[in-house]
Amino acid sequence: MVTAEVSERRLAIPNNPITGVLLAIPAYFFGVWLGNLFGLIDDQNTGVILGYVFATAAFLIGVGFLNYPLERLFGWSVSPITEPDENRGLGRFFRLSLDHKVIGMQYLVTILIMLLFGGIGAMAIRTSLLSPNSAITPPGQYIMLIGLHAVMMIFITSAVIVGPFGNYLVPLMIGARRMAFPRLEALSFWVVPPAAVILAAAAFWGGFPTGWTGYPPLSEQAGQGMDSYIVGFALIAIALVSSGVNMLATIITLRAPGMTWTRLPIFVWGIFTTSILGLLAAPVLAAALVQLTLDRTVQTSFFLASNGGSNYLWQNLFWFFGHPEVYIFILPAFGIIMEIVPHFARKPLWGYRTGVVGLFGVALLSWFVWQHHLFVSGIAPVLRPFYMLSTELISIPTGIIFLVTLGTLWRARVWFTVPMLFCMGFLFNFLIGGISGVYLSDVPTDVTLHGSYFSMAHFHYTIMGGEIFALMAACYYWLPKMTGKMLSPTIGRLHFWWMFIAFNSTFFPLFIIGLLNMPRRVSAYDPGLQGLNTWVTVSAYFLFGSMILFAGNLIYSLFFVSRKAVANPWHARSLEWQVPTPVPARNFDRVPLIVAGPYDYGVPNARPVADFGGRVGATGGG
């Protein structure tokens, strides 16, 4: 390999988030000024949207995303992405880094901070519901709270597993020394903090009244807070697409020699299927958001029935994105559960191929079910039997996930660690979430359950009881590799039981409340339901307390006790545990040669998973 020293010119501005913020503030005001120049001054929507867009662009430029295009445009020598980032200091976490491990950690910290804010929103909502009328929070503030909580949580849950764990672990699991498109990967992270800030900025405009669904015409009637919804969601769509391109390309092209499709860890399959959904669903949302923007700024009429539009257009486009979106949440969680259980059951993953088929079945069917959100909306009633059937069919591949997990546990030698506890908790919660989904898929019962607390309880069981429990399992399982420190198992056990009981005590009564005539998103409800609601609120406080306990465990274990993790504390076979801790800058000295599957526990004469001294491969130079 030729190693000539090449001089490279670049723009002489320091690239870091502070520069980004300093550029973003004037850019925002410039956008507002420009928008008010051309748009309708009286509603300022053009200005606010342009302000957000310019501010985000300026922030990204300040962070350093313009360097590469400019280097190219000026004909300078471009910096190759194949160069390892040898910087091991703490500063790398606060800069644009192309190292997938740094991006994973950046994502994890950002998302956990966002989770705190989303959780505080939930507590405010529950506090308001202590009173059956609007005595505690006025209705305007109440719908602002539910909007902010909902959209913040959607942002979080879209990325909470793919972002930290997908980015960090996929290259390690497939034996790659880098990601396929590190710049896209970095972009998929760096748009998330602006999205969160822009969303939070809605509070200054009085929030937006539509919840996360953003149904027009209400969202066209809404004030400037709605602009935050549009720009924030658009940024998340960008994150989903760029992360999808990067993940899929990485998994398709950068697998180590010997890493055949049937040796791929099932978590990677979870990321793979979820990336397909994100890649293809988010652009549809983007198109709908452009339409909403045009309606709100230049007064087009995409969603106004009186002027040639239709509010069903938004409902169709939104749910065509929205239903795959909820599987974007859960597929990586399925991956985590099926990944972790074999390592602690000390058995091969039972029915690996069936499990992969299950993941793909869910991913495929999720495209054909979106109108089940619209059973009572009046759209094409003749199509309802089809959507009812397709929705109910999804429970077959979902059932496969349970079959695979329970089959793996059968006659196992289960080592009950904290991640394993969370996996068991996931199974219980997601079972309830899944069964309640069948209730909602049936048209006659959906007529009474739709839009009630029953559906709200259903998706909290699947997202919080499912995805967040899987997230906790992943944190306890993989953080030793990512941070080099073990999390305290004693606090972990307490955390699990506390969270599990508080979670079920919070959300199970909501099924009953929903059956008893309480619609979602109301600040005032039937006083007869106050007893149950108070119970739920108190449980929700305990649930929040369990999350605080988790944060405490993180801080305590990472900064105060510092129990150093060995390279492979769980004695797991899979590839990511075979690299040293902390993981070297380029993951592997040489590209490993994969010689066996990751789950061959108890298989006679099973070979170790990879040969690390092997050949020099071609993934990432150097």
Added chain:
Amino acid sequence: MAVRTHAGAALPEAELALDARVVSVGVWLFLSADLFFFAGWWFSYFYLRALNNNNAWIVDGLTRPNKAFGLVVLLLFILSAVTYWATTRVAVRSALFGLLAPVSLVLGVAACLFQGYGMWHLGFGLTQGGYPSVFAGSTVSWLIQIVFAVVWLATVVAQVGPAGDTRRRPHAAASFGWILLFLAAIGIINYFLLYLVA
């Protein structure tokens, strides 16, 4: 302007082959996402057209966009895309590419400018019903994408020099040709739907 140095200009052969595959797969993935984006617009078009709520898909007396003008823009971009794509098929490292890529760039810039002018002088108000909304929305979406594509095309042209990235990684420049071709195809479909069928 800061100067920093790094090691290694030339990439080993194996690395280049892998890079070619990565970029090619990435481009196809991106195009599939972009197809869904425009599919969202086509769905909107057919949906609103079929519903024709309040008979306001096209209101009486609406000035239609100029078909000839639209055709000029479209042809400019098609020429740009096809020129670029065809020369990359021959060879990115050839002198022909160095000659024709700038031509393609000029054609692309012209298409963007004409389309931008066209959007500024629509001839109808955006509040005039369903069709003006869909026309403006999908054309603006296409315009923004071709602007980004043309900017990238400019960076490819800027890097044709002997030490440039286009010369070092010709496969990446060749894969980019598919994006131009794809956007041209979208332009043709949009022209058919928005100008001819309406």
Added chain:
Amino acid sequence: MSTFRIEEADRPHVIRLAILWVILSVIGVIAVLQIQIPPGDETVQGADQTRTLSLMTAMATPVFIGVVMMIIYSAIYFRRKGRELVDGPPMLGNAPVQVVWITVSTIMVLFLAFVGITELATNSSAQTVPGQSSGTAAAGGSEMQVQVIAQQWYFTYRYADYSGVETTHLYLPVDRPVELHVTSLDIIHSFWAYQLGVKADANPGVDNVFHVTPQKLGSFQVRCAELCGIWHGEMADSQGQVVSQSDFDSWIAQQQQDYAAIQKVVPSYAPFYFPLPLTKGS
């Protein structure tokens, strides 16, 4: 596929689990069938929904019990005994078990879909496209036409058969099929009459048709079930009534009288209607 045979080591677990599952399921199903599930039997549609909910709960119970039992059983019996790590038996999968699992879940799902579709096809809770009539509506066009008009933040009701009188509360005569035409004047609302078993989105510019047949006297609540702005939570009315035909006649006569008096002074409840207010025979 070889013949289905339970391995020696599996046998005690399988027998234990099977017995436990049958006992618990029987108890569970009997228990859940005792639960009085809303919305109740005030209308034919509500009764249908209650029945379907009971059926689903009865079907879900054995599934739920089976899986939870497996989780707890694994936690107890398949736990590692000693301190050192031991690998379990290397079972890679079992084709017959997978086939059985998938077949059973498919049959259950198809059965549920069949039940749902049958109800949609035969039952008057079916929502229909405007202009078409559903099952029971075909009975000589005897359905009473009521247009439900939603706006921020209340519902009004226009009785097309009674010279288009518009009221603020919904009264329905018992045992007479009603065709509800739900629409909105501004943004999306959802008309949810809980005890009636009706929920229909009210979209501006759309006539969303639902059918309901009250079969018992009583009152019902009306709520908005789609987020519609700040007073969404207060968009409710608890004065809906299912009354006898004679009571209904006197009530509607009173309403017509009041309405005629009001109409002289103030315009109708909304400045303009799109789609146009429903009138008889439209």
